[in-house]
Amino acid sequence: MTDTAVQSKFRDIVRRVFYDKVLLAFLLVILLFVAGEIIVPGFSHFSHVMTVLQASFFLGLISLGQTIVVISGKEGLDLSVGSTLTVGVLLGAVILLGKDSNLPLAILAVISAGFILGLVNGFGVSYLGLSPLIMTLAWGIVIDGVLLFISKGSYPGKASPILEMIGHGSMTFMIGTYLVKIPWVIVLWVVIILGIRFVLRRTSIGYVLYGVGANSRAAELLGIKTKNVRVIAYGMSGMLSALSGMFMLGFVANPNIALGERYVLPSVVAVIIGGIDFGGGSGSYLGAVAGSIFLTTLASILTTLNIGEGGKQVVTGMVLMILLIIYTRKKKRE
Numbered sequence: 001m002t003d004t005a006v007q008s009k010f011r012d013i014v015r016r017v018f019y020d021k022v023l024l025a026f027l028l029v030i031l032l033f034v035a036g037e038i039i040v041p042g043f044s045h046f047s048h049v050m051t052v053l054q055a056s057f058f059l060g061l062i063s064l065g066q067t068i069v070v071i072s073g074k075e076g077l078d079l080s081v082g083s084t085l086t087v088g089v090l091l092g093a094v095i096l097l098g099k100d101s102n103l104p105l106a107i108l109a110v111i112s113a114g115f116i117l118g119l120v121n122g123f124g125v126s127y128l129g130l131s132p133l134i135m136t137l138a139w140g141i142v143i144d145g146v147l148l149f150i151s152k153g154s155y156p157g158k159a160s161p162i163l164e165m166i167g168h169g170s171m172t173f174m175i176g177t178y179l180v181k182i183p184w185v186i187v188l189w190v191v192i193i194l195g196i197r198f199v200l201r202r203t204s205i206g207y208v209l210y211g212v213g214a215n216s217r218a219a220e221l222l223g224i225k226t227k228n229v230r231v232i233a234y235g236m237s238g239m240l241s242a243l244s245g246m247f248m249l250g251f252v253a254n255p256n257i258a259l260g261e262r263y264v265l266p267s268v269v270a271v272i273i274g275g276i277d278f279g280g281g282s283g284s285y286l287g288a289v290a291g292s293i294f295l296t297t298l299a300s301i302l303t304t305l306n307i308g309e310g311g312k313q314v315v316t317g318m319v320l321m322i323l324l325i326i327y328t329r330k331k332k333r334e
Helices: 003-019 021-039 046-071 081-096 100-126 132-151 161-168 184-202 204-214 216-221 226-249 259-273 285-304 309-333
Strands: 170-175 178-183
Touching: 021 285, 046 081, 046 178, 046 184, 046 204, 046 226, 046 259, 046 285, 081 100, 081 132, 081 226, 081 259, 100 132, 100 161, 100 226, 161 184, 161 226, 170 184, 178 184, 184 204, 184 285, 204 216, 204 226, 216 226, 226 259, 259 285, 259 309, 285 309
Parallel strands: none
Antiparallel strands: 170 178
């Protein structure tokens, strides 16, 4: 093979990576881990990678709901995910009271409450014609106010042993003489990723969701009730956010009432990093997964370096600006 052919093939590979949004997102994650290892030796050790992935799970679950909303189109966005997450934490704590026997009821109550709260967002966006940004932001403020009034800023309850095991426990096994520990939430996350990928790519549910997001008018001509689809999309976002909050109850020892606030913008940023088109109708949850891991890894590096909250926000904001510039340039070229 000539040098020219090799160079041409190399350019084709680079071009493919650059334009494959999911592949690019995972490449960014790998580069960030490499940078972390250079800055902090031992950062890329298997046990620490597992810790980072474990912490990424909660943002990843919220980002799944955000992904569904964005794919559904109409410039979908859910800024109430943090408030709904807090609902999951509070409601789960109140029902569980530290007892495994209450876990089935708690799960049912949390996903039902989250789904109903999400439906309100969907109704406002689809049937009242409100901007997703305004509707979800306002509804999130309402939820926060009600929670603060009811809870007085504290959680009257705690996670059950099984939930705590899922939250910060690990599956352990031996590979030769090496003890391997894989957090249970990572196992659960892999199952969710595979399940969602199958639903979105191989079932009529996924075809309808992408179709509505890509071209609502064409979908309506085919008899699809596009407004109802978007209402359900917001309901799913609320359900997943609340469920993430319940799992977090088993991960965080003493959650505070403002816990959900730190996940609102990151869930949006994770979607951006994952290359999911805010115009709707395209994108993959795998991209949001990579985005969630990227943000959690970046936060871990900054924490290891003892950078304060202000510094974290500056660095994260600058990284986001760079990624947005790259993404915008890609969109123009396409």
